[in-house]
Amino acid sequence: MVFKRLRQALGVGGPSVETVLANPECRPGDHLEGHVQMVGGDHPVELTSVALGLVTRVAVESGDSAYGTMQEFGRRQVTDAFRLDPGQRYDVPFRFEVPWETPLTDLFGQRLSGMTVELRTELEVTRAVDQGDLAPVAVHPLPVQERLLEALLRLGFRLAGADVERGHLYGVHQTLPFYQEIEFFPASRYAGTINQLAVIFMTDPQQTRVLLELDKRTPGRFTGGDGFGRFTVDHATATHTDWPAQLDTWLRHQAG
Structure with missing residues (x-):
């Protein structure tokens, strides 16, 4: 199964980014494999890095109240700095390690109520960060x-x-x-x-x-x-x- 997301990153005229997962199904301790595919926009961009990280919703207690927030974990940088010229294609393969303590999202063929885990692609340029798209990941039990x-x-x-x-x-x-x-x-x-x-x-x-x-x-x-x-x-x-x-x-x- 291939999961694809296409979006315009870093503002109007910036590069387009496509994150492709070979298989969004995994278990704790597995690897997610795929590519981050970028195409230059209307102007050259100096990218500081491309990074991947898993995110999940975490409940936080504060005094007498509680709220939910997105928490990143397992972050990994997959490129060093590079220049992306207008129209240039740049393909970054990755093999992302899924932490052993990653929360489960699916049990016995059904989604666990209240659970989500997603892979986020983040592009960073000088003084700016685009947190990119969130690609859903299904985490099955060991x-x-x-x-x-x-x-x-x-x-x-x-x-x-x-x-x-x-x-x-x-x-x-x-x-x-x-x-x-x-x-x-x-x-x-x-x-x-x-x-x-x-x-x-x-x-x-x-x-x-x-x-x-x-x-x-x-x-x-x-x-x-x-x-x-x-x-x-x-x-x-x-x-x-x-x-x-x-x-x-x-x-x-x-x-x-």
Whole structure:
């Protein structure tokens, strides 16, 4: 699949820019490959650089209020300075690494409600920056993430949506300034004790740290009625675990 966007950059008469993705589908840790194709406009332009970066919408809490903002991550410069003359064609191939902690946007053939990840092309000239177009990217789960989420669905949980929150999780190695929460409505067997379940993945090339947070209907052994759990799964051994049984045991223990 090829994704194309054509626009006029850097003002009237400036160069046109076409960003072509060979495939907008990826997983955390993958690469996006494509080309940034530019054609000079009516006048020569001295470009300082062309850079790519992924962006996602992040929820930010400020006092008693919250708002959403677009957050760039994984930024990478793909050219040095060059001159683009009128009508000149300039083609920049790229292979962009998708960070391991990139939020997921798609699960089991459907878009996660509230989620977006896009690839932004940025052109920079002296004293001016054009942030270019946003090319949508579909980020699918890694096998270990898919197995854990599928296990929750098999237990009867229903996907509620997801969001990305700015901040760092205590006691967890984290490379991006935000994290994703994937939220589920409880299965009927837990509905009397659980309001909602949130799942957080913190992934690197070897393993995935899984954080589970329960919003409990009545306070139990955890202050405020919340239950927390965390464990680490090696990518190589994730398929050897009976995840529905393991998660059911943990949930019953925490909800009791």
